[in-house]
Structures are given as structure tokens and as C-alpha cells.
Amino acid sequence: MTATPTPRVTIKEVAARAGVSKGAVSLAFNQKPGLSEATRDRIFRAARELGWAPSPTARTLAGSRVDVVGLAICRPARLLGLEPFYMEFVSGVESVLTEHSCSLLLRLVRSLEEEVGLQESWWRGRQIGGSILVDFRADDPRVATVERLGMPVVAVGHPSLTGSLTSVWTEDATAVTEAVRYLAALGHRRIARVGGAATLGHTSMRTAAFDEAARALELAGAWQVATDYSGEAGARATRSLLTAAAPDRPTAIVYDNDIMAVAGLAVAAEMGLSVPDDVSLLAWDDSQLCRITHPPLSAMSHDVHGFGAEAARTLFGVITGEGPGSHPVPTPVLTPRGSTAPPKV
Amino acid sequence: MTATPTPRVTIKEVAARAGVSKGAVSLAFNQKPGLSEATRDRIFRAARELGWAPSPTARTLAGSRVDVVGLAICRPARLLGLEPFYMEFVSGVESVLTEHSCSLLLRLVRSLEEEVGLQESWWRGRQIGGSILVDFRADDPRVATVERLGMPVVAVGHPSLTGSLTSVWTEDATAVTEAVRYLAALGHRRIARVGGAATLGHTSMRTAAFDEAARALELAGAWQVATDYSGEAGARATRSLLTAAAPDRPTAIVYDNDIMAVAGLAVAAEMGLSVPDDVSLLAWDDSQLCRITHPPLSAMSHDVHGFGAEAARTLFGVITGEGPGSHPVPTPVLTPRGSTAPPKV
DNA sequence: AATAGGGACTTTACCGGTTCAGAAAGCGCT
């Protein structure tokens, strides 16, 4: 407000210096036809000399596209800080946005309702050109809102959750099945899964897949517990799973993220259980974290950075008018490390 | 682009419905004097009925302030994904921005030069009302740029690095000294520190403070190694520190973040060393991560969320014209957990 | 020679607000 003034150079100065009209400058900077090479050069030179670049604000107001995309993440701040997933995802998104000189408008929200309102006001206020929607749940209200607004978005979530929206997703069910089969192949008959937030769509899909796999493999024991993704919740879940007497407790646990797996590892150690001899642990998402524990965590690993990049690319597709589509991204693959082995008991 | 059209309602419709001019609507929405209560009410009612809110873009263009603040983070994406620090910091920033209905424009950059260019173009393009600058180094070029532009910013870093800019910072030197004193008080005479990126200003301040403390306490051994903050680097550093034969190796290690401390813990385990009996480990920044390991990590803990919030609050102060100032934030405090104890050797 | 067709620009009308110089109305006072 009171900040010392900055000399603003506008399109008018550039036009004057190049000896043309504002319109000509606009044509040049939007690479539209109708200008001679010579004039074009003169304009660019003038702009360079003045250090001018078109004002995105004015451009937006005048009706051209907006070079900002929105991302609202709805999780308690406390949890977010720790989830490597989102930062990695964001960095993947950024890597693509940058190529298009596009920025990311990030907002942490506390509820889905708040997000719906935010997306709508972002869009109606022309603050963003499109949005990346994450954390879908069943009957997600964002689907209808976005359709009503005709707002370009990419939905990060399974097509069964994202309705008509263009989606980018991983085949979680397949991955869960693979995880369970792998543990069963090692000889485990009592397997548990420490899942994420129950409200989230992909959590319930994983839950269903786990049940299905357990039945198909005729496991002797199968447990599932929902958490909020935090390390504390993971620790708590692990502790309660492992307190059962030896013959009844699970010999392998699959986690829905890596933070909880790390916590689980610590709980096993604290209970005097050896990993992987007494219990095998399998993480999800596989950030760097899985490699720095002892033993290193086996994980269903997943190129989260690439996932974010693909989401951003797809969003650009939607913005430029590509029809709706479904973009599967590679299914997480099993990366065995030191935390999984045949049960010794 | 080709997205189905969204019916846009503008100030004109609101004015028409309330039976006043655009100007009146503007006055009402900016709580400026010159309107009767009755008219004001009529205008707000009309706006509510039409679901209208002023367009930030148009507002910005017309010269009022911008309700977006910028944050450019310069670290390789791979590392960012894992550093709990930034996500937590961002969530603290957001918590304050939200109260002011302000958004965060986030960008990951690859170099300081890129950041300087970005900040300048953000500011000149009126994309942001101000910026939060992080990761200061000695003779940081951003100081001069920002002064030249008269751009409101808050510098997250020690005043000795941030020149005339308003800063928010923690007294790192004091914290390092406290950490070393604590370990010395436990009886450790050979202490190492696994630091962060050497180019960063706060890293060199911590390095100097460590040297100073080691000398003052006449430690028998003091090591420091610089890393890139990654878990891998932390593991490597720890491994090389601990390979020395028993009498010569450090009995305590301080880390510059918690990721490296976790990695260090794993390395100790892998080398058959017990923590804290054979070696004590002390983490920094104390995210949730420190509590979920086994043993839980002692840490110099630090309210990173609050740090971010304070930075945002201070930025608002700068934007509204408060003079330059220096805002220290509480020094990290020692939180002893299970990873530190008197040396047994 | 008259006319059509382009190319190269310029003009002008917005986009959706803010702001500021008046205008109209109401009121108290001499």
C-alpha cells in the first residue's frame, strides 16, 4: 500500500517506443498474423529495452485464458506437514506448469464444503484457468459443481468416483491384490491392512480389494483398520494388531502410506518383535523415507512426481478443449526390501 | 477455452437490480462512506441474490491491492517432497492467509537466479501483493532486487543475512549452543554435527556456533559435515562418522533436520550400534517423524507451523505499510526423548 | 482503367471493477 512506488511500464510505452499502436504490440506478443517481421522485431526490441511483459491481470480481464491452476487440499494441516505424498505430487505438478509458465494457486482447506466454495469463487472470479481436484470420495459434490460451472478440471481419482470428469488415477485395487498375493506367496496366512481415511474413495476401494483378495486366497486371518494417515494413528493401529498372542496375530501388515509404515516399524521394535522375522511390513507410496529405515521398508512404490506431472498435463488437455478422458497411470509396483520375508513362526 | 460457458454476473447486474450505479455498488463493497444504510442494504441484498462477488482481477487492474502472496522455494523437487519442514511452514502461512481471504502462489524454482526473475515478474505483473522469501544465503541478491522494486516482503532468515528487509527468524546459534551444551552435560566429549546445505546462510551460522561451542566446552572431538538435507546424505554422513574405531568416533550426533536423524538412526541400527547407548542422536525441527521412530528421537523442537503463521502475519504488516522490523520467533527448545543419554563407552 | 484481394496496421469497443469530480436533494439559518 504505502510501499515505495514501482515505475510501471505498460503496453503504451512499448508501442510508443516502437512507433506502433497498442494493438500491434498485442498482436506481436500473441504471435498472431498481420505484422511484418521488421515491425515484430522492433516491437520485441522495444519491449526488451523497457523490460516490459504483458500484465497477466489485464490479459485475464480482457478475456484471454488464465495462467494459474488451482489446487485445494483438504486435510488437517498437522497431517499434511508430514505426508511426503503431497509435496511430491505438487512438485510433479509444478514441473509441468513451469513449462507453460503457469503458476499454482495452493490452498489448504478444512472441509469439502469449503473447497467447493473456494473452487467456485476461484473460477467465477477468473482466478484460475482450471483446477486439480484430489481426495475424491463417494458421491463427491465437486463433480456436480464443476459440471454446472463448466470449469476445466482434472480429477485425481478412480473413474468410478469422478463421474464424467477427466480423471488421472492408479489401479489401487490391483495393487492391493498384488500386495496381498505377494505376502501370501511368502507364506503369510494372517495379514492385516492399516488403511487411510475411511471417507476417501480410494480407501474404500482398497478395502474392498483387500477383502476380496483375502477371500480368494482363503487367508486364515485378515484385519483392516482405518486411520487418519498420521504416524500416531499408524502406531496405534500396529500396536493393537500386534498385542494379540502369537498364534492369533497377523504376521504381515500392509500400510496405506509410508509414514504409518515407519511408525509401525518403530512399534514392532518397541514390542521386541523383529522385522521381518516376526512380522513383515509393507509400505505404500514409497518416498525416500522407506529407504532410510532399518530394515528398509518393502513398498508398493509409485512415481508420485510423475503422477502429479501427468495430472497437470491432463489438465492442460482439458483446458485446451480435449474431450473428457480417463488417464490411468502405472499401477504401484512391489519393491521388496528388507521388511518382508516368509514368516518364521 | 472450449469449456461450456459460465454465466458471469458482474457489478452492472447488481447495480441494475439494486437500482443504483456501478459506483454505488463499489462504494458499498469497499465500505466507503457516502451511502445511506438503506441503499447499502439494498445493494448487498441484490448481490447476495445474484451470487455476486467482486472480481479480484478487475479490482487489481483498477489499482487496489492484490490478495495473493508469493512463495518460491528453491530446492530440488526430490528433496522437497520429503522435507516435512516446508509443508508445515506452508500450512502455517495458509492458516493466516485464509483469515484475510488471501491465497498463496507457490512455485518451486531450480535456482536463486530463477527466483529473482520470478519475484520480479510476479511483482511487476501485479500477480502478488507481497512475498515470503526463504532460504537466505550470504549476500543474497534478493535483498537488492526487492529494495529496488519497493516490493513488500518478509524475509525468513537471520537479520544479518536479510539486510534492511523485515525479517522473521529463529536464533539458530543459541539453539546449536544449547544442543551441544546438553550433550556435553550428559558427558559427551566427542560430538558431531550433520549440517544442511553449506550455501544456506543459517547453515553457516549454525556451523560457526557449533565450532564456538565446541571450543568453549573444550570437547575432545568435534566434527561437522555438510549435506543436501536428504535422508541419503544423512545416512552417508552418519556411516562415515561412525566407521571410526570406538575410542575415536563421536558418541553423539546432531542433525540439521529430522529426516537425516531418522536415516542416522537406521544406520546406527544397521551397524549394530545401540541408540542411545553407543551413540546419542539429536534431531532438528521435530516433526511428527521424531516421535514415531524407535527409540523416539530427541530433538531441538520448533513450532514450524507457528513460524509460518508469524511470517504471514508479518508480511501483512509490511504490506499495510509498517516500517521494517525484526521479528524473532521462539528459539528451538530441546525436547529430550529416547535417543540421547550419557555415553556408555 | 476499374475492381477485387491481401497485407500491415490503426481504431475502437470492451473486460469488470475503482475513483473522483460534480449534480441533486434536503436542511438550517439569516
Place this chain on the structure above:
DNA sequence: AGCGCTTTCTGAACCGGTAAAGTCCCTATT
């Protein structure tokens, strides 16, 4: 009645661009 003051509200200019229509000139065609 006439005058000055407020209070309340309007109209027009402006912010920095874009886009569509218009102007001018030069060449090719019939």
C-alpha cells in the same frame, strides 16, 4: 427567499490489455 453545507448518488475516465472491425496502400486480375 436566498445561501451555503452536507449527504447521497451518478457519470465518466481509467487500469492494461485483447479482439474485431476499419483504413490505407500495393499488387494482380479482368
